[in-house]
Amino acid sequence: MSSNPLASVLFVCVHNAGRSQMAAGFLHHLAGDRIEVRSAGSVPGDRVNPAAVEAMREIGIDIAEAKPKILTTEALQASDYVITMGCGDACPVFPGKKYLDWALEDPAGQGIEAVRPIRDEIKELVEGLIEEIASEKRA
Numbered sequence: 001m002s003s004n005p006l007a008s009v010l011f012v013c014v015h016n017a018g019r020s021q022m023a024a025g026f027l028h029h030l031a032g033d034r035i036e037v038r039s040a041g042s043v044p045g046d047r048v049n050p051a052a053v054e055a056m057r058e059i060g061i062d063i064a065e066a067k068p069k070i071l072t073t074e075a076l077q078a079s080d081y082v083i084t085m086g087c088g089d090a091c092p093v094f095p096g097k098k099y100l101d102w103a104l105e106d107p108a109g110q111g112i113e114a115v116r117p118i119r120d121e122i123k124e125l126v127e128g129l130i131e132e133i134a135s136e137k138r139a
Helices: 019-034 050-058 073-077 112-138
Strands: 007-013 035-041 081-084 098-101
Touching: 007 019, 007 112, 019 035, 019 050, 019 112, 050 112, 081 112
Parallel strands: 007 035, 007 081, 081 098
Antiparallel strands: none
């Protein structure tokens, strides 16, 4: 991890098994250590969605070793950006954080064909987030 990352980002979805794991994988892959990456869920699943793992593997990003984690107050407080993905009221709000809600289809229970477009949408959103963070730091 860079000793002074541009920002810290926390991706949150209910199970921390699909959308948030793919987003974290993209951000880590695209930004490297320039941005600190976390992901968590309000009710974490037992494992990362195999279709999400496969969809990411297809484009050269390995999230197979990722584990769903519980959303903690500490993770929220340590993050500059909190990106929610359908966790609703389960996400507490702290002042001074930038909150974004990405309305993404839940890949839970879906096959690879349905997960690919979700993956591609997440990639576009993450690329935009990286640009937003870099622009704010340049300003």
